[in-house]
Amino acid sequence: MELSGSLRDFPVEDIIKFLSLSKRTGVLSITGVDVRGEEIKGDIFFKEGRIINAKGGEREGEDAVFYLLTAKTGNFSFVKQDNEGVKNLINKDTEELLFEAAKKVKLLEDVIKRLPPFDTVFEINPRPSSAKISLGKNEWYILNMFRGGKSIKEVVKESSFSEGDTLSAILSLFAGGLITRKEINIEEIIPRKTEKKGETLNTSITFGPPLYPTPDPEANRVYTAVDGRKNIGKLIKALRMDRKTLLYYLLVLMSQGYVIIDTDAETLHRIETEVRG
Structure with a gap:
């Protein structure tokens, strides 16, 4: 094992920058807890300092990099390997990739602060406070996913949109009173x-x-x-x-x-x- 440590001491973003600047080739493995308080695990693959792919949860490519950057506590390790058999799914410059991911992470953190816990079950509010409803296509799609009652976690997992877009839509629906907590028997x-x-x-x-x-x-x-x-x-x-x-x-x-x-x-x-x- 070439590098290892705690994410409390070395955030994922800083580790990626170091591996990029030092032109490393190998795999960075992350195991920890993300901003939602959920377990997170995955790998980021480097070729001469450039990120060529990442895998985490059910994600791959740029989405997986974003997912792994949400890890706030846990551990990391980096080992050398040639990555010859790894698909090259990421072609962006590392700095550009990190900049975009940082914006997504910040948005995610802001949304999470304003939403109830992810295991909260919501259903469509049959009597919304506003008589006039104006929703975008994404919001209509997400609204219908709550028909019959689903948790935020379930909707995020089943949505065809990105996690950030899905959570933003849920926040909009929640703030607008279009979804309400489902009373569980x-x-x-x-x-x-x-x-x-x-x-x-x-x-x-x-x-x-x-x-x-x-x-x-x-x-x-x-x-x-x-x-x-x-x-x-x-x-x-x-x-x-x-x-x-x-x-x-x-x-x-x-x-x-x-x-x-x-x-x-x-x-x-x-x-x-x-x-x-």
């Missing part, structure tokens, strides 16, 4: 087990003091009933347990890493509030 959520296994569950809850005793048999009974098919409403009936008690044990199991509750942060907060109420 807690009893329709389907909890599922993780890969973690254990005969005895540690049932001390991590986000606060226990509300009432948590004997292992009850926690195990809930854990056994979770099969990835029954929603919370069906689990209440199957276990003959009141809703608040079941939600409590699900939170306990989730806090210990035994169960996943697939929902957004706001709904999870509603569950915690109900349990504590």
